[in-house]
Amino acid sequence: MSKQTQKDKNFVPSRRSFLQGGLTAAGGAAVAAIGGGAALAAGTPDPAITELKDWNQYSGPGVDAAPYGVPSPFEAHVVRRDVPWLTADPISSINFTPLHELDGIITPNGLCFERHHSGVAEVDPAEHRLMINGLVDKPLVFTMQDLMRFPRENRVYFLECAANSGMEWRGAQLNGCQFTHGMLHNVMYTGVRLRTLLEEAGVKPSGKWILAEGADASGMGRSIPIEKALDDCLVAFKMNGEALRPEQGYPVRLCVPGWEGNMWVKWLRRIEVGDKPWQLREETSKYTDLMPDGRARRFTWAMDVKSVITNPSPQAPITHGRGHTIITGVAWSGHGKIKRVDVSIDGGRNWQHARIDGPSLSRSLHRFYYEFNWDGSPLYLQSRAIDEQGYVQPTKDALRAARGDNSIYHNNGIQTWYLKSNGEAENVEVS
Amino acid sequence: MSKFLKFTASIVLLGAAWATNANAQDADAGEKVFRKCAACHAVGEGAKNKVGPELNEIFGRVAGSLEDFKYSKAMTKAGEEGLVWDHDSLTEYLAKPRDYVKGTKMAFAGLKKDDEIANVIAYLATFSESAEQAAAEPESAPASEPVETASAAEPALNAADAVIPEHGVYHLGREALPEEIAAWDIDVRPDGVGLPVGSGTVADGGVLYDENCAVCHGVFGEGEGRWPVLSGGFDTLTADRPVKTIGSYWPFASTIFDYVHRAMPFGNARSLSADQTYAITAYLLYLNDIVTEEDFELSNETFSEISLPNEENFYPDDRLEEANFATNVEPCMENCGDGPAEIVMRARILDVTPDGDEENGAGGID
Numbered sequence: 001m002s003k004q005t006q007k008d009k010n011f012v013p014s015r016r017s018f019l020q021g022g023l024t025a026a027g028g029a030a031v032a033a034i035g036g037g038a039a040l041a042a043g044t045p046d047p048a049i050t051e052l053k054d055w056n057q058y059s060g061p062g063v064d065a066a067p068y069g070v071p072s073p074f075e076a077h078v079v080r081r082d083v084p085w086l087t088a089d090p091i092s093s094i095n096f097t098p099l100h101e102l103d104g105i106i107t108p109n110g111l112c113f114e115r116h117h118s119g120v121a122e123v124d125p126a127e128h129r130l131m132i133n134g135l136v137d138k139p140l141v142f143t144m145q146d147l148m149r150f151p152r153e154n155r156v157y158f159l160e161c162a163a164n165s166g167m168e169w170r171g172a173q174l175n176g177c178q179f180t181h182g183m184l185h186n187v188m189y190t191g192v193r194l195r196t197l198l199e200e201a202g203v204k205p206s207g208k209w210i211l212a213e214g215a216d217a218s219g220m221g222r223s224i225p226i227e228k229a230l231d232d233c234l235v236a237f238k239m240n241g242e243a244l245r246p247e248q249g250y251p252v253r254l255c256v257p258g259w260e261g262n263m264w265v266k267w268l269r270r271i272e273v274g275d276k277p278w279q280l281r282e283e284t285s286k287y288t289d290l291m292p293d294g295r296a297r298r299f300t301w302a303m304d305v306k307s308v309i310t311n312p313s314p315q316a317p318i319t320h321g322r323g324h325t326i327i328t329g330v331a332w333s334g335h336g337k338i339k340r341v342d343v344s345i346d347g348g349r350n351w352q353h354a355r356i357d358g359p360s361l362s363r364s365l366h367r368f369y370y371e372f373n374w375d376g377s378p379l380y381l382q383s384r385a386i387d388e389q390g391y392v393q394p395t396k397d398a399l400r401a402a403r404g405d406n407s408i409y410h411n412n413g414i415q416t417w418y419l420k421s422n423g424e425a426e427n428v429e430v431s
Numbered sequence: 432m433s434k435f436l437k438f439t440a441s442i443v444l445l446g447a448a449w450a451t452n453a454n455a456q457d458a459d460a461g462e463k464v465f466r467k468c469a470a471c472h473a474v475g476e477g478a479k480n481k482v483g484p485e486l487n488e489i490f491g492r493v494a495g496s497l498e499d500f501k502y503s504k505a506m507t508k509a510g511e512e513g514l515v516w517d518h519d520s521l522t523e524y525l526a527k528p529r530d531y532v533k534g535t536k537m538a539f540a541g542l543k544k545d546d547e548i549a550n551v552i553a554y555l556a557t558f559s560e561s562a563e564q565a566a567a568e569p570e571s572a573p574a575s576e577p578v579e580t581a582s583a584a585e586p587a588l589n590a591a592d593a594v595i596p597e598h599g600v601y602h603l604g605r606e607a608l609p610e611e612i613a614a615w616d617i618d619v620r621p622d623g624v625g626l627p628v629g630s631g632t633v634a635d636g637g638v639l640y641d642e643n644c645a646v647c648h649g650v651f652g653e654g655e656g657r658w659p660v661l662s663g664g665f666d667t668l669t670a671d672r673p674v675k676t677i678g679s680y681w682p683f684a685s686t687i688f689d690y691v692h693r694a695m696p697f698g699n700a701r702s703l704s705a706d707q708t709y710a711i712t713a714y715l716l717y718l719n720d721i722v723t724e725e726d727f728e729l730s731n732e733t734f735s736e737i738s739l740p741n742e743e744n745f746y747p748d749d750r751l752e753e754a755n756f757a758t759n760v761e762p763c764m765e766n767c768g769d770g771p772a773e774i775v776m777r778a779r780i781l782d783v784t785p786d787g788d789e790e791n792g793a794g795g796i797d
Contacts, residue, residue, distance in 0.1 A: 088647070088657035089481070091470060091698070118694065119466065131607050133616055138598045139607035146603045171776040200599035211618060217466075217700040219693035221618060270615055279621050279683050281690040285675065288745065294668035296680075300748040304756075314778075342762070347772025351764045380772050390758030402753045406673055410750070418774060427778035431768070 077101075080113060083179060086167070091119040092218070094161070096182030099308070099330065100316040105156070105358050105365045107185035109240050114247045115161055115183070117218035117282075121267045125251040128215065130197075130235070134273035137202030144251055147237065150192040150200075155234060155257070156364040158186045158332045160303045162260035162287055162409040168396070169405050172416075172427040175314040180415065180427060186332075186365035189255050191236030194229050197271070203230075207273040211280075212254050215269035222263045223277035224256065228301075232257045235268065258334030258363040259301040260409070262287055292404035305393050306412035307331035307341055307368070307385035318423035322376035331356075331366045333387035340386045343370040347380030347416060347430040348395070354383065362388075379419040380430050396429060457546075461554025464547045468539070470698035471646065474558050482646055482655070483537060489516050490559035494532070505534025518562075521552050529642075538646040539699075619689040623734050626688070630730030631710025633717040637725075639707055640714045643696045652676070652718045662718040668741075678719030682742040684734070688712045 071078065082095035097113040114120075125144045133139040161183035167173050174180050198210075203226065210229045214220035224233070234255040237244060244250040249266025256263040262282055277283070277299075289297040309329040312318045318325065327345075331338045337360050342351040354368040368383070385393045396413030418428040465474070471482035478485040484500040494510035495502040509532050514520060524531040525548045527541045542548045556562035595602050619625040641650070649655050652662030664674030673680075677687060692708045694700050703711065713729035716722045716737065722729075729737070750756060 085657075088659075089470065118697065118700065119469070122463075131611065131615060133607055133612045139612060140598070140604040141607045141611065142604040149603050150601060172778040175778045196600075200601060200603060202599070213615075213618070217694065217698070219700065221693075272616060272618065274620075276620060276622070278618055278689075279686055280618070281686055281694075284683060284686050284745075285677075285681050290668060290673060290675070290680075292669065295744040295746060296668075297748050297750070298682075298745045300750065302748075302750075304750070342764070347768075349767050349772060351762070351767075380774075384762065386762070391756060392760065392762050394755040398755050402755060405671075418777070428774045429776040430772040431775050 075101075078111065080111060080182075081178060083167075083174070092117050094163075094183060096178045097185050098178050098315075099182055099184065099310045100177050100313050102310070103328065103367065105186055105330070105367050106240060107187060109187070109242065109245050109248070112159075112185035112187065112239075112245070112248060113161070113183050115261065116216070116247070117220055118216055120247045121214070121216035122246060123215055123251060123267050128251050128267075128269065130252065130268060131270045132197060132201040132273070133270070134211075135204040135207035135275065136198075136273050137204065140197075140201045142197070144237070147192055147197075147235065147252065150196050152190055152192055153234070154188055154190050155232075155255075156186065156188045156359070156361050157234075157255055157257045158184060158303075158363060158365050159255075159261045159264055160184045160306075160332070160334075162262060162300070162303070165411040165413070165415075166408045168413075169400070169408065169411055172429050175427050177308050177310050177313040177415070178315060181308040181310075183261070184330075184332075184365075186330075187239045188241070189234055189236035190238035190241070191234040191252075191255065194233035194235050194254070194271070195231070197235060198229065198273070201273075203273055206275050209274050209277050211270075211272040211274060211278050212263070212265040212268060213270040213272070214249075214265045215267040220265050220267075220282065221278065221280045222265060222282055223280070224263060226273070228256065228259070229271075256301075258303060258336075260287065260303055263301065287409060289403070289407040289409050291407065297407075300410055303332075303334035304410060304412040305331075305333035305335065305338070305385050305387040305391045307338075307383040307393055308415045309343070309381050309383050309417060312381070312419055312423070312425045313417055314425050314427055317425055318374070318419070321423070322374050325372060325374040327354075327370040327372070327381060329354075329368055329383050331368055331383070331385035332364065333385065333389075333391065334363060335391055336362045336388040337364075338366040338385055339388045339390075341366070341368040342384045342386075343368075344382040344384070345372070345379045348382050348384075348414070351384065376421055378421055380428070381417045381419055381425070382414050384414055456549045456553030456556075458550070458553040458557050460546075461550035461552065464542070464551040465554050467542070467699050468551070471537075471539075474555060478558075486555055487558045488560065489521070489555055490518075490562035492516050494520075503532075503534055503536040505532050506536075518552060518556075521555070522548055525551065536646065538642055538644075538696075540642065540702075617689075617692060619685045619692070621683040621685045623685070623731070626685075626731040626734055627705040628731050629705035629709050630728050630733075631706050631708070631713055632728045633710075633713045633722065633725045635707075636710035636712070636714025636717070639703075639711050643703070644711065647697060652715065661715060668744075676719065677715055678721060678740065680741050681739055682745050684712065684716065684721070684737045684739055687715055688734075 078098055078101040080095040080097060082090070082093060087093040094115040095113055097107055097111055102111070128144055130142045130147060131139070164183035165180055168180055208226050210224050210226060212222055212224060234257070235252060236255050237252045239245065239248060244253060249268065252268050253266045254264055254268045283298065287300070289300050291297065307329055309327055310316070311326070311328050327343055331341045338356065341354040341356060343354045344351045352370060354370040356366050356368050358367045360366055393412060393414055396411070399411060399413045416428050416430050417425040419425050472484070472486050473479055473481055474486040478487050480497070480500045484497045492515070494514040494516060495507035496510050525542050528535055528537045528539055542551065596605060598606070617625070647655055647658040648661050652660065654660035660674055660676050662676050662678055664676040664679035667674045667679060681687070688708055691711055692701070692703060692705070695703065709729045713722065713727060716729070717725070717727070721737065721739065
């Protein structure tokens with residue numbers, strides 16, 4: 001690989017470079033470099049092979065160069081990104097997972113999108129407590145050490161913000177699956193069933209709801225029905241094997257599998273059991289879905305069946321030209337496992353079954369692939385997921401017909417990427 | 432020996448002088464204090480003006496002198512009259528901003544603790560070259576941080592001596608004390624459960640609101656920039672661009688009290704007393720025409736008189752009734768739709784994908 005190509009790996013496509021100017025110098029160089037490799041006159045030796053490389057000649061750093069390892073510098077462009085105009089201030093804001101740079105089903109901890117309502121709380125675990133109070137036989141306080149003495153379980157769950165794809169209700173707006181679908185991550189959690197903790201305190205028969213509350217400066221709180229609390233909710237202290245990251249709620253967070261991310265309270269410090277919901281800010285003024293008649297749905301908890309093609313996509317164009325081509329993406333449902341993913345290359349006129357590879361777990365991301373021989377003509381790429389309950393991912397038009405343009409949350413419509421002959425992709429909607 | 436003693440003494444003296452001068456400053460601790468400021472001020476590489484001016488090179492800066500920031504008249508005038516930010520002026524200003532520069536639009540009430548002021552100034556000094564130079568010489572040698580090689584956990588007492596509680600299944604945790612529950616359980620429900628004893632009037636709330644809230648939410652609750660709009664928006668819920676406020680959208684007044692009490696003002700949460708929270712809640716109801724008299728007093732006793740106009744317009748999730756959720760339908764696989772697909776909307780028309788430019792898109796998600 002030439003130095004030129006290595007440099008180009010750090011190239012981050014912007015909409016200007018891909019949409020306004022066609023292929024820019026950098027983008028063009030990337031294509032030329034890769035194409036050039038293939039187009040070397042027959043018999044011309046490849047310098048990537050014939051030239052002696054530094055890494056082949058000189059010793060590298062020793063074992064302690066990075067006590068906590070970090071990705072290759074050639075992957076420096078693989079980062080979370082935000083959309084500054086979405087919110088008033090970065091302390092109460094959101095950034096997005098770079099889905100187009102990932103494969104498999106697990107999101108690396110440092111790339112899991114962030115949403116905070118008063119910044120990242122820096123909590124000393126030695127001074128952190130989890131309290132259970134309200135309608136219980138005995139109100140209890142646990143230290144982190146106490147929590148880690150309960151029976152643990154390991155579960156992989158997706159977390160999706162209810163507002164994921166929320167900017168697309170009025171039509172295609174953001175160019176990149178990172179921005180249209182990146183309020184999403186998928187992590188293996190280690191923790192204790194909330195049920196186990198509630199049973200330790202003893203829930204009274206009148207206890208029908210819980211309030212989950214965070215220790216951060218927004219005092220994040222959400223009401224959750226007791227049936228869900230006693231079902232699969234997890235009080236987690238590890239993600240992908242290591243301690244939670246501060247921005248994901250270190251030292252302990254709530255997991256509410258399949259339900260909107262706002263309920264997965266971070267820096268969890270208190271569970272109150274009550275007989276009614278609390279109607280706090282995040283379940284009244286926010287996270288309620290305004291309908292065209294001016295009325296609003298509340299307690300819209302479940303995240304519906306959804307999928308998106310991550311490659312190719314606007315931030316990840318095809319640079320190899322026609323021939324054997326892989327389409328890949330992710331699918332998920334708050335209602336269980338994904339049963340099937342269909343892919344269309346003609347804007348939904350004809351569909352083929354995609355291949356799901358890797359673990360198929362309830363309320364977890366599924367990875368799908370569709371391999372075909374691209375003839376280089378323009379395509380309209382779509383994916384459509386079906387979950388084990390039989391729910392089928394709807395079109396955006398079908399959602400708008402039912403809900404109008406102003407419900408913000410729960411947009412699980414089918415995404416279309418317009419793949420052009422030069423390999424660029426653009427966010428579009430089709431008839 | 433005597434020489435050595437003398438030398439040590441001079442170091443101690445120097446150190447003491449420095450400590451007096453700088454109030455035993457601690458820039459690291461100051462970084463934490465600065466969180467109270469960070470909602471409005473940025474400092475460090477790439478810092479830009481926000482609600483307040485950026486604070487790089489604040490030491491030696493003439494008050495009100497950044498050209499691209501719109502100061503209050505009072506602050507500009509203070510600068511013209513010779514106010515320059517240094518250790519002493521910042522110390523006085525941060526203790527009581529509105530006393531030191533009468534008419535400043537900085538809504539922050541001030542830092543109450545001297546060490547917080549000293550620490551935050553020490554922190555700001557690390558972003559000011561002139562201050563760094565002044566501080567360079569006399570600092571006593573910092574104790575190097577011990578490198579921990581293993582967990583610092585104290586070994587337990589004799590394991591057999593541990594007391595096992597009787598509750599529950601695993602006998603883990605301990606009973607929460609009433610004072611502990613009271614310290615954390617501050618939530619308030621629509622039926623008034625959780626309201627603390629207290630009261631406050633619309634008039635009191637107006638003063639508190641101007642001091643603590645208006646900088647982000649606007650003098651009339653109209654919202655500055657993208658900060659939340661709190662008032663107005665009546666009859667817009669079916670409009671193309673609905674404005675969802677306390678008066679036009681929120682179902683319950685208890686949510687105002689609960690949220691202000693637990694999370695406001697932004698960056699200085701839980702600093703308002705129950706009485707202050709009643710007063711601000713009363714004022715927000717007044718801004719939304721829910722109450723109309725300036726002498727209206729909201730209290731734990733009058734709270735049940737209040738209801739918000741949009742309460743009836745919320746209903747439980749009924750998504751599953753939508754046609755989209757039919758479960759027995761095999762989707763079309765071949766020759767679906769009418770004719771070939773055509774583009775009806777492209778991101779490039781409305782494109783607001785971030786690429787470094789300042790741009791605004793349609794419809795935020797906050």
